[in-house]
Amino acid sequence: MRKSGILVHPTSFPSEFGIGDILYGFEFVDFLVSAGQSLWQILPLGHTSFGDSPYQSFSTFAGNPLLISPRMLEKEGLLEEKDFLEKPEFEKRKVEYEKVIKFKESLFKKAFKRFDRENEDFLKFCFENKFWLDDYALFIALKEHFIKERKFSYESDEYKKYYKMCSKILSENEIKDCFYGGAWNSFPPLLRDRDKEEIEKYSKMLEEEILYFKFLQYQFFTQWASLKEYANKNGIKIIGDIPIFVASDSSDTWCFKELFYINQKGFTTEVAGVPPDYFSEDGQLWGNPLYNWKNHKKENYKWWVSRVNAIFKCVDIVRIDHFRGFESYWAIKMGEKTAVNGKWKKGPRKEIFEAIRKELGEVEIIAEDLGDLNEEVIKLRKELSLAGMKILEFAFDDFKNDYLPHNYESVNYVVYTGTHDNDTVLGWYSSLDEKSSDIVRRYMNVSGQDICWDMIRLCFSTIAKYAIIPIQDLMCLGSESRMNLPGSAKGNWQFRFEKEMLKEDMAKGLLYLSKVYNRN
Secondary structure: OOEEEEEOOHHHOOOOOOOOOHHHHHHHHHHHHHOOOOEEEOOOOEOEOOOOOOOOEOOOOOEOHHHOOHHHHHHOOOOOHHHHOOOOOOOOOEOOHHHHHHHHHHHHHHHHHHOOOOOHHHHHHHHHOHHHHHHHHHHHHHHHHHHHHHOOOOOOHHHHHHHHHHOOOOOHHHHHHHHHOOOHHHOOHHHHOOOHHHHHHHHHHOHHHHHHHHHHHHHHHHHHHHHHHHHHHOOOEEEEEEOOOOOOOOHHHHHOHHHEOEOOOOOEOEEEEEOOOOOOOOOEEEEEEOEOHHHHHHOOOHHHHHHHHHHHOOOOEEEEOOOHHHHEEEEEEOOOOOOOOOEEEEOOOHHHHHHHHHHHOOOOEEEOOOOOOOHHHHHHHHHOOOEEEEEHHHOOOOOOOOOOHHHOOOOOEEEEOOOOOOOOHHHHHHOOOHHHHHHHHHHHOOOOOOHHHHHHHHHHHOOOOEEEEEHHHHOOOOHHHOOOOOOOOOOOOOEOOOHHHOOHHHHHHHHHHHHHOOOO
């Protein structure tokens, strides 16, 4: 069935608390219904680490506490109106993460004090998610403990030992970031190596903090479950997102070192990225630890199956980022400054997806098959019958381009005007050279005066089974509103919109196009 929808991450929603949260999601679902849409695509929901990227998380299983709605906590009797009196003024079009984190944490700690720790639903949640929750909560509690402990101990003996161990692979600033940021490979050696007695010692010492982080996860998943139920009841399917890789400083790598290329002292030996491409002439040096696929295979990809199973409890369809990495991946030695000097290595290919299907059944997965592809990657996606992706912003260098709709060889695609990694349509079109912008206008037979909605119409008109529009293109916003600029370390993941920006005539326009192009 032909469907269409909108791409917007919850952090971008309007909210009085400086960052979008789950509460506005109910209102957004109502908008989708009024607009005749049936899909809502989001970015990864994980607990973001330093840098605020949803593709760098402290755990592949945990939810992002910043998405918890304080007003929903208030309805549960865990917050009171007086708790909001010292709320700071927040930017309405941009997430100010430092300010947001400080205020929301103060609210969450007040809510925790009022929470009934013997709540049956909470205890059930902790039991059912024990396989990841215990390690995650301890991991976050330990990070906070060491960050506080080291804050005023400049260049201690402990730091000097760590510096000596890292100096050949990390810069001085990176060493300081890891040590004073409580990276797990900077934990005391016994704790770093997960000595049983050491784990028990710190678990007892940080018992209150651990319980607090479990409380936050309970609140996140409870609130999200209510939103997903509301969306599904209204005919909306949520498309989630799994980053192929995990963060080097995460509970996943701390607990499962053997599943990654990480040495005995906790340091990554080979990292992920992509070679030079459309986005960057130096490639992209992501820095994530690469998987030891031999060890994953030995346990029949159990960790990955658990990971996919967990996300399907939160969403209906899953997009797996960087699909080409399952066929072959770009491996870069730790210490390289760019991604240029990497090499291709073979991935697990069909085996991992067969293991997932054997355990979970025929779940719906979208393959992010962008970038430097070879015939083997294309063949693998087709053999697995996974939907691929088509990006219209990539299409207009000549009329033979595979991303142009008349060249689609199948309906098994999700077509986008652009993604979170692209400029907005307005920003993209404004930056085109004359040859490319002429191809755009001639292909669609338009003047270019209403380029955003021209592109939306083209997107809906394609044979692709799903059509997804980033909300910035729906609102005709410029480059200042893009979500992410690959290769740039600052200013990303901050985009927000205000309530009045999502207008009734936009809903009417989408509804009209959905009817014209039979997208239910």
